[in-house]
Structures are given as C-alpha cells and as structure tokens.
Amino acid sequence: MKGSSPATPGGLENFTPKFDAQGLLTAVAVDADSGEVLMTAFMNAEALEATRTSKKATFFSRSRQKLWVKGESSGNFLAVEEILVDCDQDCLVLRVRLPAQGSACHTGERSCFYRRLPMNGPAKLERRLIKA
C-alpha cells in the first residue's frame, strides 16, 4: 500500500484515514511509559473524534455495533497522550496511561498479551510476565 497524503505548504500532511469496508481503523494501545502493547481494538470516525475530544480511548465494538468508552464499566480508562498514524493511514497507535494497578484486559491482566506461543513445538500457550 504505497502512496502518501498530499503535503500542505507548511510541511504537514493532511490526515486522510483509510477506513476499511466496515468503516474501521485498527487501533493498538501501548503503555506510554514502557511501550508495552496493552490491547488492540477498532475505531470508526466517531470513536476517533470522541477519543480526541475526551482524551479517553473510545473504540467501536463490532459485536455490539456501537461506541465503547474503554473502562466505562471497569474504571480502567485509557488516558490517551498521543496518537500515532501509520504510513497507510489505516492503523493507529495510542500511547496511553492506565490507572495505577489498572488492567487493560477484561481478564484482569495488565495487558491482553499475557501469553506467548512458543516458536517451536506444540501450539500450547505459556504465561509471561508483563513489565508495568
């Protein structure tokens, strides 16, 4: 997926997000301090606008087909410090802060990526330690 958006005279590029057929971008939330990947979800245009306005990560739930403020039921809001955009403008990285001792995963783990698939051998998942 080559190509880039037109640059403006000041050297800044326009943000022209490439939503998929369902109107969604992939969003990857990472810990603003450690860089650890916490979770991934999807955003439509409305979720992105709500995130910029509220500074709380807001996604689009594909199963419920509606906006979803992460943490609205658990209290584990993700305070968004920075939004990064990829070359294709179809994926975002959100640099976020969790509450102290908070968890991004519905299982109570800090990160959804709390298991590894070994590179060799049978396809069994192993637990891993996640740096805070």
Next chain:
Amino acid sequence: MKGSSPATPGGLENFTPKFDAQGLLTAVAVDADSGEVLMTAFMNAEALEATRTSKKATFFSRSRQKLWVKGESSGNFLAVEEILVDCDQDCLVLRVRLPAQGSACHTGERSCFYRRLPMNGPAKLERRLIKA
C-alpha cells in the same frame, strides 16, 4: 469477547486462534529491544506456520491474496524472537529484530508510525522521532 481456551493438565492452554471471516489474525510487530511498534499486518494460518518455521515474519497480503515474507524484496526481514497472543486469540504481537539500520516501513522509515495526529486542533499529521 470473553472466555478462554481449555487448559491442559499441565496448566498450559491450547492455542485456538480466532481467525476472522477472511481467515486472518491481526499481527503487530514490535522492536524486541525498544518495544516500539514497527508495523501491523495480517496473518492467515499458513503465514503463522511459516513464521514459526522460518523465524521470519510472514504475512498474508490482502491486496495480493498471497503470503508475503516481509523483507523478501527489501532485505528488511523481521527476525521473530517471540509471539504473544491476546486474551481473545484474535491478535498477535511479534517481538522482532530488524537488520542494523533497517526499516520496517516501505517509505524507508524505521517504523510505519512515524507521524502523530495532534490531540487538539486541525487534523494535520506531524513527524515524530522514533527511538532505535
């Protein structure tokens, strides 16, 4: 998306990936040292198996509808050190190493996420520095 895979007697869980309607998982490649997100792409079952076997990140190209060994034309292979699996088993994080002075992005940038969308103001992209 609640629920987890059945645990085996030894405490390990089975890997039961939840491929989407197109047979794909989202894969997020991060620098094994810095944790920086380098790129995202998609994997089907074959791409995942090829990645585990070759230890080189191998994706499925949706536009070309075929396997794609990252770096096969540019030389910027991603050597995979670890594969992390999320709670839903529909997303993977690959901890990878780029060649020295290598770039994960087709633009020549180290990471595809070389721009930020400011949290306030007009939707113009700004460049950012990426730690190596």
